[in-house]
Amino acid sequence: MTFLNNIKDFFNLAKELKFDLVQIYAQDPNGTYAFLSVLLVIVLIIVFLIRKSIKTSLAIKLVSNIQNSSTFDEYNNKLEKLSKELPKRGLKLADTLNSQKEEILAKELILLNDFDIKEKIVKYKQISEHYALMAKNSKKYKNEELSSFYEKKSKSLLDDNLDLEIKKYYKKLTFDEKDVEYVNSIVSYANTRTNPNEILDELTNTINRYSYAFNLDLFKFVKALDKKQSGAVYFNCTQKLEEVIQSKENLISTVILSYMLENGEKEKVYSYISNLENKIYLQSLYNNYFSKVDDQELDFSFIANETKIDSDYKNYIDTKLTNNWSDTEFMNYVLEAPRVIEVIGHSDYRSILERIENLQKEEERDARVTEALDTANKAYKLATEAKELAELNYRD
Known part of the structure; x- marks a missing residue:
């Protein structure tokens, strides 16, 4: 009530003094302050309402402008x-x-x-x-x-x-190396879902429609996948590719086999060729690779295969042995290779064994001779040093 009375008194005084602010303030400073406070509040409310109205108008305008x-x-x-x-x-x-x-x-x-x-x-x-x-x-x-x-x-x-x-x-998609980052993003998103397989199952089924045995782009795609980032897609594709490589019937294109030979997967190619049971395709691979690539292990993987094809394995082995007739390590390698004895026959096998034994005896004899010469040289050196020492003592 005091505040309202101050305001009332302020207006009565203002009327008497004809709204002379200087005289009003001089006679009633408290009333002046009260009036100014009310005025300030009114101004703030007006500013707030105007500002709110402007912001509301801008927000409404934003609804329309967003489409621009x-x-x-x-x-x-x-x-x-x-x-x-x-x-x-x-x-x-x-x-x-x-x-x-x-x-x-x-x-x-x-x-x-x-x-x-x-x-x-x-x-x-x-x-x-x-x-x-x-x-x-x-x-x-x-x-x-x-x-x-x-x-x-x-x-x-x-x-x-x-x-x-x-x-x-x-x-x-054709699924090649450049697609890996996008497939990984799909896998990452799918794994945030309640049921990731709603996406991943159909994705892997789509990939599996392509040939793991003949599509080099797909082969490179699989090799570029990462166990952590690619998740279920990695496990699916890796398993499918391994099944193809380990199969005794699947025909893997020479394009993929050559790529594997050149990119650190030789052992898988050797295993595939040595176990392949498809006679016609093995013959084709023989014609393309055997003794035509500088890869001895690859040649012997053909020899290890029991499937009968039109081949010249015996002549190949004979040539290899002839060219390395003094190399016991190489000849042992040849004799220990799968199916070599079946190819060259027991007679040649025994001849090679005898050759190896003779070479080993010669090597042992040469080693003993060398050892004896070394011992003689050491003895001669010691004797010479002793003689020189004796002559030196005699002079003293």
């Missing part, structure tokens, strides 16, 4: 700003947004068209997060249509739209 965005990032930034403004700007903004929600979504999806799948996954997740925030921030306005729309879309954008984008993407 030329890039996704520009669109996304506006959407993020709008989601934060929604709970602050009143029912009018919510109603405006509700009337244009479908158009806003449609334009946003159009802006996603030019992105690759790795980028689309990131962008769709961003939109989903914004829409979830929209749903949360619009509930205060009791607009069920608006809240429900954004709540459902935040999920369906991932479960339906993004899933469809992923399927469309890998359906047109």
Whole structure:
């Protein structure tokens, strides 16, 4: 009441003094201060209301202007700003947004068209997060249509739209090395889902439609996969490729076999050739590789194969032995190789053994002679040194 009385007294005095502020202040400073306080509050309220009105107008304008965005990032930034403004700007903004929600979504999806799948996954997740925030921030306005729309879309954008984008993407892939990073991004996203196999099963089935035995691009793709990043796709593709390589019937193209020979997978090629049971294809590989590649192990992998083909293994072995007739280590290597004895026969086998034994005896004899000469040289050296020492003592 004191404050109101001060204000009342202030206005009575002001009338008497004809609103001369200097005299009013001189006679009633407290009333002046009270009046100025009220005036300041009124001004602040007016400023607040004007500012709020301006921000609301700008937010409403943003709803319309968001569709004029030329890039996704520009669109996304506006959407993020709008989601934060929604709970602050009143029912009018919510109603405006509700009337244009479908158009806003449609334009946003159009802006996603030019992105690759790795980028689309990131962008769709961003939109989903914004829409979830929209749903949360619009509930205060009791607009069920608006809240429900954004709540459902935040999920369906991932479960339906993004899933469809992923399927469309890998359906047109050829699966080569450059595709690995994109497949890894799909695997990473799938692993965030409640049921990753909804995506991964169909992805691996699509990959498995390609030939692991004849498609070099696919072979390189599989080799570029990483156990940690590629997950289920890595295990599927690696297993399928190993089944092909270890099979005794699958025909692996020479393009892949040559690539393996040149890129550190020789042992797998040797194993494949030595176990291949397809006679016609083994003959073809023999004609392409046997004694035509500077790879002795590769040649002996053909010899190790029991499948009968038109070959000249015996002449090959005889030539190798003739060219290395004084090399006991090499001859032992040849004799210990699978199926060599069947190819050269027991008679030649025994002859080679005898040759090895004779060479070893010669080597032992030469070693003894060398040792004896070394001993004699050492003895001669010691004797010479002793004689020189004796002569030196005699002179002293």
